[in-house]
Amino acid sequence: MRPSSLISCLRGALCACGKVQMIMTQRGKTRLMVKNYTFYKAAVTKRGIRYSCTNNRHCRANVILNLEETEILDFIGTHTHKAPNYVVDGLAHIITVRNGKKFIMLNGYTFCRQTQLKSGTRYTCTQTSICRSYLVVSDAGMIIKAVERHDHKKPTYHMSSDGVFFKI
Numbered sequence: 001m002r003p004s005s006l007i008s009c010l011r012g013a014l015c016a017c018g019k020v021q022m023i024m025t026q027r028g029k030t031r032l033m034v035k036n037y038t039f040y041k042a043a044v045t046k047r048g049i050r051y052s053c054t055n056n057r058h059c060r061a062n063v064i065l066n067l068e069e070t071e072i073l074d075f076i077g078t079h080t081h082k083a084p085n086y087v088v089d090g091l092a093h094i095i096t097v098r099n100g101k102k103f104i105m106l107n108g109y110t111f112c113r114q115t116q117l118k119s120g121t122r123y124t125c126t127q128t129s130i131c132r133s134y135l136v137v138s139d140a141g142m143i144i145k146a147v148e149r150h151d152h153k154k155p156t157y158h159m160s161s162d163g164v165f166f167k168i
Contacts, residue, residue, distance in 0.1 A: 020032075020033070020034050020035075020072065021033050022069075023038070031054065032051045032063060032065070034063060034072075035083060036083035036084065037053060037061070037079060037083050037084075038053070038054045038084075039051035039052060039053055039054060039061075039062070039063050040052060040054055042062070044067075045064075047064060047073070048064045048065050048066050048067055048073050049064070049065045049066075049067060049069060050062055050063075050064055051063045051064075051065065053079060055079075055080075055081055058080050058081060059077075059079050059080045059081055060077045060080070061075070061076070061077040061078055061079045061080075062075070062076040062077055063075055063076075064076065084145075092104050092105065092106040092135075092143055093105045093106075095110070095157070095165045096163065096164055096165065097157075097164065097165050097166070097167070098164060098165070098166050098167075103126060103165075104123055104135060104137070104143075105157075106135065106143070106146065106148075107148070107154075108154035108155075109125060109126075109133065109148070109150055109154055109155070110125070110126045110155055110157075111123035111124060111125055111126065111133075111134070111135050112124060112126050114134070117136060119136060119138065119144065120136050120137050120138040120139055120144060121136070121137050121139075122134055122135070122136055123135040123136075123137060125150065126155070127150075127152050127155075130151060130152055131149075131150055131151060131152055132147070132149055132151075133147055133148050133149050133150050134147050135147075155167055156168040
């Protein structure tokens with residue numbers, strides 16, 4: 001099964017509210033994504049291929065695909081957590097502000113570099129005193145996690161002719 005291919009749903013009513021597709025992770029692993037939940041290939045059975053939720057420590061949700069991996073046959077269990085937010089590459093921009101610092105701008109909010117992690121670099125919202133939103137960016141520069149729980153308005157920036165951003 002190649003990443004980004006769409007999968008039809010035998011029980012279409014369950015899939016009508018969300019896109020079903022195969023995606024590729026930053027580490028090159030193929031995952032099934034259903035309504036923004038991700039699943040890994042757990043087992044091949046007589047009935048089909050069982051995919052289990054990637055949050056398997058606390059969640060027992062599973063999806064059964066046919067052996068060709070082209071149709072969803074069944075959903076087993078329910079998720080015990082909220083669906084994570086995934087960011088499509090290209091929605092974020094690196095901007096330079098007046099003091100020369102570089103921020104990541106995503107959906108109109110700005111994030112500054114905070115700390116190095118095993119999986120990449122953590123960027124926190126520039127409104128750190130009131131906001132808990134953050135990003136994790138891989139060493140290759142791709143956003144691998146986005147927790148956007150902003151409880152404030154988007155900052156307003158103006159870009160000068162030389163490409164430097166000024167907060168208004």
